[in-house]
Amino acid sequence: MNVTVIDYKAGNLTSVLKALRHLGAEPTVTDGDLSLVESAQRIVLPGVGHFAATDRLDNTGLTQAIRAAIARGVPFLGICVGMQWLYAGSSEAPAQPGLGHFAEQCERFPEGHEKVPHVGWNSLEVRNGSRLLADVHPGEFVYFTHSYKGPVTNDTAAVSQYIEPFAAAVERDNVMGVQFHPEKSGATGLKILSNFLSWRTKGTSC
Numbered sequence: 310m311n312v313t314v315i316d317y318k319a320g321n322l323t324s325v326l327k328a329l330r331h332l333g334a335e336p337t338v339t340d341g342d343l344s345l346v347e348s349a350q351r352i353v354l355p356g357v358g359h360f361a362a363t364d365r366l367d368n369t370g371l372t373q374a375i376r377a378a379i380a381r382g383v384p385f386l387g388i389c390v391g392m393q394w395l396y397a398g399s400s401e402a403p404a405q406p407g408l409g410h411f412a413e414q415c416e417r418f419p420e421g422h423e424k425v426p427h428v429g430w431n432s433l434e435v436r437n438g439s440r441l442l443a444d445v446h447p448g449e450f451v452y453f454t455h456s457y458k459g460p461v462t463n464d465t466a467a468v469s470q471y472i473e474p475f476a477a478a479v480e481r482d483n484v485m486g487v488q489f490h491p492e493k494s495g496a497t498g499l500k501i502l503s504n505f506l507s508w509r510t511k512g513t514s515c
Contacts, residue, residue, distance in 0.1 A: 310506060313349035315371060315391075316340040319362035320355040325388065328492040329353070332503050341369040346378055351506065355492075356390030360415075360457070361402035363394050372408065379410070384483045384508040386441075392479065392486030393457060401457050410484050411464055415457045418472050426456040427471040431489075433478070439466040441485045442478060443504050451477070451487075451494040451501075458488060483508070 312334045316322055322338060329336045336353075339345040346352065352375060356363070366372045379385050387395050394407045399415035407415075418425045430450045435442045445467075458475035461468055466480035469488075479486045485505065491498030 310334050310350055311348075312336045312351040312353055312506070313345050314338045315346075315352065315354045315366070315375070317354075317356070317362060317365040317371070319358040319365075320390070321357060322355055324490075324492040325353065325355045328499060328502055329506075332499065332506055334506055339371075340365075341371065343370055343374045346371065346374040349378060349383055351508075352378060352383055352385045353388065353505075354386070354391035354394065355388045356392075356394065357454075358390065359401060360390060360393060360399040360407075361405050363390070363402075363407070364405055366394070367406075376408065379484055382483055384505060385485065386505050387486035388492075389455060389488060389490060392488050393459060395479065395484060395486045396459055399457055410481070411459070411462070411479060413460050413462060415459050417457050418475075421472060423472045425472075426454060427458075428454045431469045431471060431477075433467045433469060435467045435478075436465065439478070439480055440508065441480050441487075441501060441504050442467055444500060445497060449497045451489040451491065451497055453477075453489045455488060459486075 393415045465476040467478040469477035491501045
């Protein structure tokens with residue numbers, strides 16, 4: 310299976326590519342070749358670092374190509390900052406818009422007794438009906454490293470708790486995102502990536 314992995318020059322792709330290959334996928338990396346997005350069977354957007362770096366997606370035309378692919382029904386997975394990009398934006402870079410698939414904004418964890426960023430393993434509270442998180446049992450742990458987070462809404466597929474509840478995963482139709490790093494989350498992370506790779510949308514056989 311072909312998986313197009315988007316490189317916006319701010320993410321460490323090595324572990325993501327390794328995990329996808331381990332699961333039998335054939336990932337192809339692009340940092341601006343729109344034809345690879347147009348022909349993609351699956352799209353993955355890994356991300357770390359500052360939200361402002363997602364301006365490269367706009368400047369290269371990848372934002373519009375991704376939006377068109379999503380409209381065609383292509384399954385899309387955003388990881389970490391890649392998930393945050395699915396929202397309208399982030400307070401980390403107020404002038405830089407996100408994709409806007411989810412209307413809310415990402416915000417920084419409030420300062421308090423707990424350290425920010427949130428780094429380490431945390432458990433998932435999976436909501437009923439999530440296809441991305443199928444067979445992920447309550448209390449399974451995944452690996453996080455982030456200072457900004459999405460709010461808990463009707464599109465939240467899993468919740469985690471650090472200082473306050475936040476969206477650990479989101480899912481609406483063929484668009485999914487995870488705040489944690491599935492490629493660094495052991496067997497649970499591989500299970501989630503496998504669910505993404507086996508995703509079926511109406512009218513598709515890929």
